[in-house]
Amino acid sequence: MTGYVVRRLLQLLPVLLVASLGIWAMIYAVPGGPVASILGENATPEQVRELTARLGLDQPVLVQYWSWLVSALSGDLGRSLHTRDPVLHLIMQRVPATLQLGLCATVVGLVLGIPVAIASAIWPGSWLDRALSGWSALALGVPTFWLGILLILLFSVELRWLPSASAYVPFLESPWQAFRNTLMPALTLGTYVSGIFARFLRASLLGELKADYVRTARAKGLRERDVVGRHVMRNALLPFVTVVGLMLATFIGGTVVTEAVFTYPGLGRLLIQAIGSRDYPLIQGCILFVLVIYVLMNVLVDVLYAYIDPRIEYS
Amino acid sequence: MTSRRARRRIETARRVLAHPGALASTLFLVLTVALAFLAPWVLPLDPLHQELSASLEPPSAQFWFGADELGRDLLARVIYGARTSLVTAGGAVAIAAAIGIPIGLVAGFFGGWRDAVLMRFVDVLLALPNILFAMALIAVLGRSQLAALVAVGITGVPSFARITRAQVLSLRQRDFVLAVEALGGSSSYTMFTTVLPNSLSPILVQVVVLSSVAILLEAALSFLGVGIPPPTPSWGDLLRTGKSFLYEAPTYAVLPGIALTLTILSLDTLGRTLAAVLEDRREVAVTPGREEGRT
Numbered sequence: 001m002t003g004y005v006v007r008r009l010l011q012l013l014p015v016l017l018v019a020s021l022g023i024w025a026m027i028y029a030v031p032g033g034p035v036a037s038i039l040g041e042n043a044t045p046e047q048v049r050e051l052t053a054r055l056g057l058d059q060p061v062l063v064q065y066w067s068w069l070v071s072a073l074s075g076d077l078g079r080s081l082h083t084r085d086p087v088l089h090l091i092m093q094r095v096p097a098t099l100q101l102g103l104c105a106t107v108v109g110l111v112l113g114i115p116v117a118i119a120s121a122i123w124p125g126s127w128l129d130r131a132l133s134g135w136s137a138l139a140l141g142v143p144t145f146w147l148g149i150l151l152i153l154l155f156s157v158e159l160r161w162l163p164s165a166s167a168y169v170p171f172l173e174s175p176w177q178a179f180r181n182t183l184m185p186a187l188t189l190g191t192y193v194s195g196i197f198a199r200f201l202r203a204s205l206l207g208e209l210k211a212d213y214v215r216t217a218r219a220k221g222l223r224e225r226d227v228v229g230r231h232v233m234r235n236a237l238l239p240f241v242t243v244v245g246l247m248l249a250t251f252i253g254g255t256v257v258t259e260a261v262f263t264y265p266g267l268g269r270l271l272i273q274a275i276g277s278r279d280y281p282l283i284q285g286c287i288l289f290v291l292v293i294y295v296l297m298n299v300l301v302d303v304l305y306a307y308i309d310p311r312i313e314y315s
Numbered sequence: 316m317t318s319r320r321a322r323r324r325i326e327t328a329r330r331v332l333a334h335p336g337a338l339a340s341t342l343f344l345v346l347t348v349a350l351a352f353l354a355p356w357v358l359p360l361d362p363l364h365q366e367l368s369a370s371l372e373p374p375s376a377q378f379w380f381g382a383d384e385l386g387r388d389l390l391a392r393v394i395y396g397a398r399t400s401l402v403t404a405g406g407a408v409a410i411a412a413a414i415g416i417p418i419g420l421v422a423g424f425f426g427g428w429r430d431a432v433l434m435r436f437v438d439v440l441l442a443l444p445n446i447l448f449a450m451a452l453i454a455v456l457g458r459s460q461l462a463a464l465v466a467v468g469i470t471g472v473p474s475f476a477r478i479t480r481a482q483v484l485s486l487r488q489r490d491f492v493l494a495v496e497a498l499g500g501s502s503s504y505t506m507f508t509t510v511l512p513n514s515l516s517p518i519l520v521q522v523v524v525l526s527s528v529a530i531l532l533e534a535a536l537s538f539l540g541v542g543i544p545p546p547t548p549s550w551g552d553l554l555r556t557g558k559s560f561l562y563e564a565p566t567y568a569v570l571p572g573i574a575l576t577l578t579i580l581s582l583d584t585l586g587r588t589l590a591a592v593l594e595d596r597r598e599v600a601v602t603p604g605r606e607e608g609r610t
Binding site: 016026029141145156250271276290 | 551
């Protein structure tokens with residue numbers, strides 16, 4: 001098992017190296033290069049020379065990449081061009097907000113998705129199944145940012161129940177305020193997630209319901225509720241873990257868009273602001289951060305899957 | 316041979332359109348495409364003409380969808396926005412196919428080190444969620460319609476590469492491919508005249524699916540303010556501006572969203588029906604005695 005984890009991590013190295021090279025090279029591909037983007041257009045030749053030397057830009061390219069990589073690995077992602085704050089510090093400030101949104105959206109996704117999947121898998125082909133499949137198609141097809149706008153129109157403009165711009169309030173500090181501020185973003189992102197959950201779990205349940213052990217369980221007189229609840233669910237949830245892996249990409253993308261709709265102060269908004277103000281160290285930092293998290297979580301899902309399903313060989 | 320292929324295509328189209336959902340989707344898409352590209356000649360609407368006295372006017376006989384903050388006709392902007400969306404999505408899918416299909420073809424056909432190198436390259440493209448990859452590219456290229464098109468296109472490369480590769484792998488050792496090689500067909504001849512034409516079904520499905528992904532991604536980028544720059548009307552940008560006027564003009568952000576959502580849902584429905592029909596046809600072809608029907 002340990003060998004498998006190590007091997008999986010080693011496989012990642014080339015991907016991470018090439019991707020980090022791409023992120024590092026970003027700033028050199030910008031018209032005018034890094035010096036012009038930092039100093040602006042009205043820089044004197046002395047300033048340009050001085051900054052070039054200070055940033056190490058007169059060094060060979062590979063040396064520059066190496067020193068960038070080494071400091072990035074030690075947590076030094078440079079400083080924001082605008083606020084002069086360390087990039088890692090700015091990123092870490094936003095992580096709890098995005099994490100809270102992500103967790104709430106997952107809960108919404110599970111609460112909406114699992115009953116839908118069970119209902120449509122128990123009565124496949126029925127009008128209920130077709131209605132619920134339509135619902136998941138809709139949940140997946142409606143753009144998250146438009147759904148968010150519709151929710152704001154309903155809950156903020158029409159009913160005046162919830163604030164149209166969501167602040168980040170930690171749940172442990174003030175549960176009620178946190179609920180009011182997170183409800184709409186979590187519903188927006190969670191609806192999409194529920195569509196994925198419902199579709200995959202339905203397929204997986206349908207597959208399990210055909211298995212021999214289900215017939216045995218029914219034959220010995222078990223109530224349908226127990227057949228599904230005790231036997232089928234456990235096995236159907238297994239491939240579900242991979243869905244979580246498949247979902248990660250859309251999930252991270254979804255938080256960026258959802259945060260923009262509700263002007264929610266998470267990591268996604270930080271990145272958008274950085275792009276808007278051409279703050280390249282901050283852009284690089286955000287993208288590198290997401291890259292590492294995303295890739296590591298993918299490995300985690302693989303390992304978890306291998307761990308809970310003993311049929312999978314580690315070799 | 317050609318006529319048989321043509322007949323099969325007509326048969327596939329007929330069976331796709333037999334589904335009511337797919338038929339409605341096709342009709343909607345045809346209408347959207349027609350409106351988007353014929354608008355300058357057919358409709359007396361100008362998406363850039365400003366009438367400041369009509370600013371944020373609700374839907375009326377003059378402005379069916381209302382007017383935006385500068386008094387421009389929103390119906391015109393939604394229709395010309397369709398044009399932007401379709402052109403961007405079409406270009407993006409073309410780029411994705413032009414890069415992804417050859418990668419998958421070569422990787423699957425030759426295997427070995429070419430496969431390893433090419434697929435690692437594809438893995439790098441997958442190392443970031445689509446929208447972030449596109450945002451990073453746009454941060455470098457600068458904000459323009461071309462940048463959005465290229466960025467969305469490159470995020471589509473991996474799916475074409477993987478699907479083509481899988482398809483090629485399943486055909487590689489089949490007798491008809493080996494026969495062409497045994498008769499002296501060169502690698503490129505075999506790839507392009509024998510393997511590729513027989514891999515087109517899943518690629519076609521991918522084109523439809525990816526069109527919907529591309530339209531959504533382009534709209535999301537414009538909504539975030541990093542996609543297509545104004546004053547070119549685009550659905551994402553309409554939603555972005557409309558969001559600022561939710562209290563003054565609620566329909567502003569609702570109507571472009573309906574156009575966007577219907578387009579995406581139509582492409583999804585069409586893609587899924589097409590996949591089901593093609594899958595069905597293949598099964599029927601492999602086991603001729605089998606009763607024709609869906610599982």
